[in-house]
Amino acid sequence: MNVIVVGSGIAGLTAALHAADAGHRTTLVTKDALGGGCTPLAQGGVAGVYGPDDSPALHASDTLAAGAGWSDPAAVDILVHDGSARIAELIARGVAFDRDANGMLLLGREAAHTHARIVHAGGDATGAAISRALVAKVWSSSIEVIEHALLVDLLAHDGSVRGIRILRGGACTEIHADAVILATGGAGRLFAHTTNPPGATGDGIAAALRAGAMVADLEFVQFHPTVLDAGEPFLISEAVRGEGAALIDDEGRRFVFEVHADGELAPRDVVARAVARQAASQGSPVRLDATMIGASRLAERFPTIDRVTRERGFDWSREPIPVTPAAHYLMGGVVTDLDGRTSVPGLFAAGEVARTGVHGANRLASNSLLEAAVFGARAADAVTSSLFRSRIMPVSAVLSGGIRDLNVVGFSRSALQHLMWDHVGLLRTRTGIAEALETIRAWRAAAPAPTTRTEHEDADLLLVAEAMASAALARTESVGAHHLELEPALIGA
Incomplete structure (x- = not known):
């Protein structure tokens, strides 16, 4: 074959x-x-x-x-x-x-x-x-x-x-x-x-x-909790926390224990949301404290991270480093x-x-x-057989909503990325998802036929964004990495 x-x-x-x-x-x-x-x-x-x-x-x-x-x-x-x-x-x-x-x-x-x-x-x-x-x-x-x-x-x-x-x-x-x-x-x-x-x-x-x-x-998009918040996104492996590193707020408090008994070793979605909320509440990044691991062990166990953090001006064996969540895995x-x-x-x-x-x-x-x-x-x-046994319905069935006459800001990849981060990211609301979906559909309707690599990539991103936002809107309860925040209008009601 x-x-x-x-x-x-x-x-x-x-x-x-x-x-x-x-x-x-x-x-x-x-x-x-x-x-x-x-x-x-x-x-x-x-x-x-x-x-x-x-x-x-x-x-x-x-x-x-x-x-x-x-x-x-x-x-x-x-x-x-x-x-x-x-x-x-x-x-x-x-x-x-x-x-x-x-x-x-x-x-x-x-x-x-x-x-x-x-x-x-x-x-x-x-x-x-x-x-x-x-x-x-x-x-x-x-x-x-x-x-x-x-x-x-x-x-x-x-x-x-x-x-x-x-x-x-x-x-x-x-x-x-x-x-x-x-x-x-x-x-x-x-x-x-x-x-x-x-x-x-x-x-x-x-x-x-x-x-x-x-x-x-x-x-279900996984956001990694610990990405170096300095320069281009650089992941700080979860194994660092497995070695004993702690997430701390501005006062040195290990805040993740307030939301999960396993603290920094809780499931990623739990830790990522805790990091995002704490950073928002204090107005500055949370920090990962790996100083207790020691300089020699950090350099031996995490040579790539040790090199990059030092290149970016941090001695993580002596001081906590700023971290933030970032989209990591679908x-x-x-x-x-x-x-x-x-x-x-x-x-x-x-x-x-x-x-x-x-x-x-x-x-x-x-x-x-x-x-x-x-x-x-x-x-x-298995390539010699075409048998298929899944009974899961395709999400593409929900990609059929109409497009309202919107006054939408012109499409750019950056605009799409910020739209998805704000409304279909780590912390979501149904209102935000719906607004994002309408914007994405308007962008897709206005997009010309792609010819270049960048245009093909943009078309692919828009199609997947529509499918992702549609799926997020269809799931009405929080589960795992799909987390719905309380709508602002309902807070205090």
């Missing part, structure tokens, strides 16, 4: 290698250079290595708890039971996870995990280590690589996906195949503040929507079954672009790299 994989993070690289190993003629298409995207930026590790007091069942329990009752238990079961094989595969492909003096894998703990079960590479450079190893394997394989190619659309024939249309070097090209695996990542660039790289513009989700594929849970996406099949025959998805059901309403730390490896492999292994 001819298989196209779109995307070169851990999900795409894993899927392409598995497809090639299975004897398929495999083409890997990537938006920028091979090995770009979010994976090389990932500071956290890979959950799934169990010590003597831990087990897959306990990992599953933590995952389901973090998901706020919205995870698919069957998908979670696959994640925790397939994880060991995928981590072993990463090691076999050359990923040098950190080990102790006896050669045993070092296990760390992060927020909402009850046990230390997370492996890292290079301290806080896990994603970069994984990306380097898998990219090297791809270059040495039979896989054809097409770089700097933007996914424009999926090609359909007789109701099945049979290839893709790409924009490369200013020209559109069609590539035909028997199956397409989307591994294009998320849509963090919908928001004014994000840890995601510039290419995270929702291209795969948008293409899937245009092809009629089901999507779900787009309202729990929803293109709906798949347990083998990566979407609702459209011939189309598969894995990684952040997919909604496998693992993450529910709130992703457990260090499950994203694991999910991408597990389901990237399963998608590649």
